[in-house]
Amino acid sequence: MAARAMPERNWAEGLAGNGRASRSMERSASSKMCIFSRGTRFHTANRVLFFWSEMSLQDKFGRQITDLRISVTDRCNFRCVYCRSADPENYRDHDQILSWKELERLAKVFYELGIRKVRMTGGEPLVRSGAEEYVKYLSDLGFADLSMTTNGHLLAERCEGLMAAGLHRINISLDSLSPQKFEKITRTKSFNSVINGIDAVQKSKLGPAKVNAVMVRGINDDEVEAFAEFARDRGVIMRFIEFMPLDADRHWSRDRVVAAAEVFDRINARWPLVQIPHEKSETARKYRFADGAQGEIGLIAPVTQPFCGHCSRIRLTADGKLRTCLFSKDDHDLRAYLRDGASDGELETFIKSVVNEKEEGHHINDPGFVQPNRTMVFIGG
Secondary structure, three states: OOOOOOOOOOOOOOOOOOOOOOOHHHHOOOOEEEHHHEEEEEEOOOEEEEEEEOOOOOOOOOEOOOOOEEEEOOOOOOOOOOOOOOOOOOOOOHHOOHHHHHHHHHHHHHHOOOOOEEEEEOOOOHHHHHHHHHHHHHHHHOOOOOEEEEEOHHHHHHHHHHHHHOOEEEEEEOOOOOOOHHHHHHOOOOOHHHHHHHHHOOOOOOOEEEEEEOOOOOOHHHHHHHHHHHHHHHHHHEEEEEEOOOOOOOOOHHHHHHOOOHHHHHHHOOEEEEOOOOOOOOOOEEEEEEEOOOOEEEEEEOOOOOOOOOOEEEEEEEOOOEOOOOOOOEEEHHHHHHHHOHHHHHHHHHHHHHHHHHOOOOOOOOOOOOOOOOOOHHHHO
């Protein structure tokens, strides 16, 4: 049975009315107007408007590509069941991974092409020495939005350094509130370290933390209400993500997907929710608690309610492959261009040609869907 659609509104509704814009919008709106090499950003009271020139990245469907995920390593200190195999696996050799200098050069090229949002991912980005320095480089370039996704294990000790380097936001994975279940999911004993990392973010200017939980039927679907209560108690943005076919052991099946609509219904039945306006290209549908409690709820539904039509994202893997969709069957080798001596102009031309052919959608719900040959740890979330 198809999942019932979650309540939806036009993202712009209410922005000039009750002022309940998202926290990220409020943070951006407090900045001054900035002029970019490929576009202009204007701020109104509660929203940010970007006017991009014809030089910005655009695919053949007319979608503006403004968001880039950069994976800085394929290594991770967790072995989450929805991502990595329990069996030993071979990482890429160090010379196959992009150096920091190569990552810096590509970031500058993407900036010149109109990318305005960058998220650092892995693997686990904090296991690679030099992560803070790369954040500072990206910040100095002038990206409007700079974030990181981490499993949180090393976060408590690194939070201040990341903030000082210029990080704007952070996403932390937490797939169970039970230490025993957390251990089963992640195959680590790092529960307390992750909680300490969340607490460190909440005490810093990076707060509120976005806490991500991948919901898998039969594993953690009994914790929906507990996660919502965690958001209310801690003031975090709790995001529920549908289980996607990106696991190394190929255990994904549709009956293990916990639909976002189900999550909404369960939380809303206990604590009524009010939708927060969002940009069309945002992956999450966001909600606040109607009773005024702190915390927010985010629902990410790539399986039951795909948002491909407004996708603004591309991905760069740690070994230098450009991917135009999380579920792409093909990689496009930027590393080879870099190491063969390509000029910045040649890199820009190549990137534009790849982005132009970005897929219309991911086809998860098509009968002939085939999982990508790379799992999440090798793609970058």
